[in-house]
Structure formats: C-alpha cells, structure tokens
Amino acid sequence: MNVTEYGAVFTPASTMPLRFDADKCIGCNRCVDACQIDVLLPVPEGGKTPIVFWPGECWYCGACVMECPVKGAVTLRHPLMNQAAFIDRSLLKEEKTL
Ligand code: SF4
Numbered sequence: 001m002n003v004t005e006y007g008a009v010f011t012p013a014s015t016m017p018l019r020f021d022a023d024k025c026i027g028c029n030r031c032v033d034a035c036q037i038d039v040l041l042p043v044p045e046g047g048k049t050p051i052v053f054w055p056g057e058c059w060y061c062g063a064c065v066m067e068c069p070v071k072g073a074v075t076l077r078h079p080l081m082n083q084a085a086f087i088d089r090s091l092l093k094e095e096k097t098l
Pocket residue numbers: 017018034035036037038039040057058059060061062063064065
C-alpha cells in the first residue's frame with residue numbers, strides 16, 4: 001500500500017476491527033462507502049480488499065458488513081473485552097448460600 005497516495009499517515013491501533021477474506025472480496029468498495037466515519041479507504045488499484053486505515057476509530061456499528069454483497073468477505077472482530085462472557089455472580093452456588 002502506498003499511503004502517500006492519500007496524503008495521510010496510517011494510524012496503528014491495538015485493535016483490528018475488520019477481517020477481510022481476500023478470496024471472497026470482489027473489491028466493490030461498498031463497505032468503504034457505508035462507513036460513516038471513513039475508517040476504510042479503497043485500494044488505489046481497485047478490485048482488492050479495502051484498507052483499514054484508521055482501525056482505532058471504528059465504532060463496530062456493522063454497517064460495512066451489512067452492506068457487503070458477498071457473505072463472509074468482511075467480518076467484524078470485536079475487541080477482546082467485548083468478547084468476554086460476563087458472569088452473574090448472584091447465580092453462583094457459593095453466593096446463594098451466604
Ligand atoms: S463497523 Fe462501522 S465504523 Fe467500523 S468500519 Fe464498519 S462501518 Fe465503519
């Protein structure tokens with residue numbers, strides 16, 4: 001990727017909110033257009049998976065995934081913190097007997 005074509009600098013983040021499947025993606029860039037905060041940029045050559053240029057700015061709204069015409073071409077990767085299964089401690093046996 002030649003970032004100078006956009007006159008912007010890639011901003012790394014601790015998360016990568018989207019996963020593209022290059023074998024399925026047809027490079028239509030509908031996901032790029034769907035993102036209201038411009039997390040994504042189209043690859044200048046076209047026909048390839050878009051660039052997640054500002055991964056730290058993603059709101060995980062899912063608009064890009066819903067707009068994609070090819071199932072599985074792009075999927076959301078939620079942060080680990082949001083993947084955790086929270087436990088209702090009041091349901092634990094030990095807590096009930098106290
Ligand atoms: S999930 Fe929402 S905010 Fe994140 S890249 Fe897709 S459309 Fe943009």
